[in-house]
Amino acid sequence: MPSILDRIVAKKREELAASMAAVPLSALQDAIAARPLPLDFPAALRGDRIRLIAEIKKASPSKGLLREDFHPTELAATYSGNGAAAISVITDGHFLGAPSHLTSVKESGASGSVPVLRKDFLFDPYQVCEARAIGADTFLLIVDILSPSQLSELIHLGSELGMTPLVETHDAEEIATAVKAGAEVIGINNRDLHTFVTDLATTESLAPLIPADKVIVSESGISTPQDLARLEPLGVHAVLVGEALVTAADTAAKVRSLTGAPVPV
Numbered sequence: 001m002p003s004i005l006d007r008i009v010a011k012k013r014e015e016l017a018a019s020m021a022a023v024p025l026s027a028l029q030d031a032i033a034a035r036p037l038p039l040d041f042p043a044a045l046r047g048d049r050i051r052l053i054a055e056i057k058k059a060s061p062s063k064g065l066l067r068e069d070f071h072p073t074e075l076a077a078t079y080s081g082n083g084a085a086a087i088s089v090i091t092d093g094h095f096l097g098a099p100s101h102l103t104s105v106k107e108s109g110a111s112g113s114v115p116v117l118r119k120d121f122l123f124d125p126y127q128v129c130e131a132r133a134i135g136a137d138t139f140l141l142i143v144d145i146l147s148p149s150q151l152s153e154l155i156h157l158g159s160e161l162g163m164t165p166l167v168e169t170h171d172a173e174e175i176a177t178a179v180k181a182g183a184e185v186i187g188i189n190n191r192d193l194h195t196f197v198t199d200l201a202t203t204e205s206l207a208p209l210i211p212a213d214k215v216i217v218s219e220s221g222i223s224t225p226q227d228l229a230r231l232e233p234l235g236v237h238a239v240l241v242g243e244a245l246v247t248a249a250d251t252a253a254k255v256r257s258l259t260g261a262p263v264p265v
């Protein structure tokens with residue numbers, strides 16, 4: 001029985017074929033040439049306190065619709081205006097995301113000076129070029145859906161485009177693969193992408209396996225300052241939060257509760 005992850009990747013392959021037919025790589029390269037240089041993602045995550053990567057997420061396969069009144073640029077302005085260190089934009093259709101959401105976040109200026117990450121299921125060089133072309137400063141690579149050689153190839157391509165990806169893991173073997181492939185920013189997804197079981201203990205058990213020179217990001221199932229207090233002693237540099245922000249009655253206040261930013265005057 002294929003998992004939801006298998007089905008998403010299979011659909012992605014169909015979408016990729018259609019995208020390649022519609023927009024040749026040369027057109028992506030022209031768009032890339034017109035873009036300003038990417039913002040420094042790893043640098044944005046290092047600091048004196050745990051950083052927030054705030055995610056723009058309308059829905060998810062496991063929870064359905066998360067936010068009715070969904071405006072990516074408004075969310076991005078709320079995130080960047082209340083202390084988020086980076087913004088993640090889901091561009092996959094299963095989450096009701098789209099590449100245009102990321103482009104509007106960047107081109108509207110709503111993301112301000114914080115790097116914007118393309119959150120999608122990437123496995124082909126075309127998709128990494130596409131991430132840069134739509135305006136991303138960085139992108140996600142999920143170790144679970146990539147071979148070690150694909151992972152190395154896409155990390156290297158990112159570097160050639162000026163981007164350092166978030167390389168997402170969920171177990172000890174995937175962390176070893178990520179380190180061997182040269183990942184600089186390593187994510188620990190507290191959610192099992194096959195079962196959707198989410199547990200912060202995943203970060204507690206895996207963070208110690210990540211070398212000290214890497215940037216560590218804990219992803220999923222994070223909601224409160226107490227969660228951050230639990231994660232910070234583990235050497236976690238940043239957390240990636242989606243649902244808790246997009247479902248909050250007062251998203252700006254929720255962001256500030258995680259960043260410590262003062263109420264904007």
Ligand SMILES: O=P(O)(O)OC[C@@H](O)[C@@H](O)c1c[nH]c2ccccc12
Pocket residue numbers: 055057090119120121168189219220221222240241242243244
């Ligand atoms: O909504 P949460 O529980 O705060 O999780 C956010 C983010 O970690 C999650 O959306 C995510 C992590 N890795 C992914 C890969 C694809 C799509 C989504 C994700």
